[in-house]
Amino acid sequence: MSDGILVQQPSTVRPPSPRSPFITGLGIGQICSWGSLYYSFPLIAEAMRHDLGWSKTELYGAATLGLALAGLAAYPVGAAIDRGHGRLVMATGSVLAGVLLFAWSQVSGVLVFYLCAAGIGALQAATLYEPAFAVVARRTGAGHARSGITALTLWGGFASTVFIPLVQLLLDRYGWRDTLMVLGAINLVLCAGLYAGVINPGLDHPAEGHASSQDASRTTGSVVRWAMRQPVFWALAIAFTAYSATFSAFTFHLYPLLTERGLDSAAVVAAMAIIGPAQVAGRVVIWVLAPRASVRIIGSAIMLVFPVALLMLAELPPSFTLIAIVAALYGSANGIMTIVRGLSVPEMLTRQAYGSVNGALSAPSSVSRAIAPLGMAALWSATGSYDAVLLTLIAGTLVLAVSFWSAAILSRRAAQPVQVCHVQRSDLQR
Structure with missing residues (x-):
């Protein structure tokens, strides 16, 4: 670093x-x-489409805008958590999300809907995995965050299992406006209360929490600049951007892709239902069988699964059995990939300024996740078939694999700054 060096502090x-x-x-x-x-x-x-007569383009455009805004917010959110503001970020994010859900429940025009939905999308940068991972890394020290991050992904893996049927039940009984009110209350009371209650900056790992805010800000900026000069950072950025684009496009287009290939809707829904449990199963396998395996090894291995699964879908005759196998493979690999993303920064790049560095990596991923479904929709419109879309997705998984393998190789040779306190060179020369 230009203005100092970093010295390891022991911790008990x-x-x-x-x-x-x-x-x-x-x-x-x-x-x-x-x-x-x-x-x-x-x-x-x-439900809004049926009630208000709005088009899918109008509705999903708001979600796309929100994801793009989340990408822009990822770095400042991570930097704020690195400065010890994790409780404020996540609790306030949940409060604001609750208020916007209440406001959304009252909309009758597209403009107000866009303001609410896009705002909620942006607040995902302050409430979902990335900030939660950063909070865990700050509490444990980035070098000890592995078990906490893995456990957190196991919890998060049940979100779709719990909330999709819950939301559908609420919609069937009370309609979309009252459903949004219930979801708003969950954010205001449960989410904000939990984040305010369990996140305590006073219990942060000593190496993370003892610098002054000015020193912490200066050190964080230096670490991020250092990280962005490393080839490993850019290899990971390309890998995660390709992954996010592929995952988002595949998720949004899987249903029409499979029906176009001749499967009936019931079979498609049944196959898609396998993905969620497969994600949790993949994470459990890592938790039980490979708790100490390097993220380089785990990540490098699962990179093969994504292109293989999509190639099976493209080349083999469509059937429910095939789709179920593809869903299980893809779901388990995707579940493990969440752990890989959470651990790649401390294990492959640096253990310092986790929130800021991870936020910088997440920014292009969030943008690609936002625009990929629209891009694939445009490709389908231009070609009139999902064949070109599937080939593009396969190409994306190959970019993902090659980029991550490159990062794994480069990270073995990368010199990592060691976590801790900022010490001026002049102090060491006395």
Whole structure:
């Protein structure tokens, strides 16, 4: 670094157990945040389409805008958490999300709907996995965050299982406006309460929490600049951007893609239902069988699964059995990929300024996740078939694999700055 060096501080603080109230509270909050802010949108949008007569383009354009705004917010949110403001960020984000859900329940025009839905999308940067991972890394120290992050993904994996049927039940009984009121209350009371209660900056790992705010800001900026000069950073950025684009496009277009290939809607829905449990199963396998395996090894192995699954879908005759196998493969790999994303920064790049560095990596991923479904829709419109879309998705998974493998190789040779306190060179020369 240009103005100082970093010296390791020993710590006797024991990281919280994955079963601790801290991880449990964050985990329950993640189920509710993911369920109310992310998984609920397609169901509510469909109900609004029937009630208000709006087009899918109008409805999903708001979600796209929100995801793009989340990408822009990712770095400042991560930097704020690195400065010790995790409780403020996540609790306030949930309060604002609750208020916007209440406002959304009263909309009758497209403009106000866009303001509400786009705002909720942007607040995902302050309430979903990335900020939660950063909070865990700050509490445990980035070098000890693995078990906490893995446990958190197990909790989050149940969000769709819990909230999709819950939201559908509420829609059937009370309609979309009252459903949004319930979701708003969940954010205001449960999510905000949990994040305010379990996130305590006073319990942060000593190496993370003892610098002054001015020193922390200067050190964070130096670490981010250092990280962005490393080839590993850009290889990971390309990999995660390709992954986010492929995942988003595949998720949004899977239903019409499969029906176009001749499967009936009941079979498609049944196959898609496999993806969620497969994600949790994949994470459990890593938790039980490979708790200490390098993220380089885990990530490098699962990179093969994505192109293989999509190639099977493209080349083999469509049947429910095939689609179920593809869904299981894709779901389990996707579940493990969430862990890989959460651990790649501390294990492959740097253990410092986790929130800021991870936020910088997440920004292009969020933007690609926002625009990929629209891009694939345009490609389908231009070609009149999902064949070109599927080939493009396969190409995206190959970019993902090659980029991550490159990052894994480069990270073995990368010199990582060691976490801790800022010490002026002049102090060491006395």
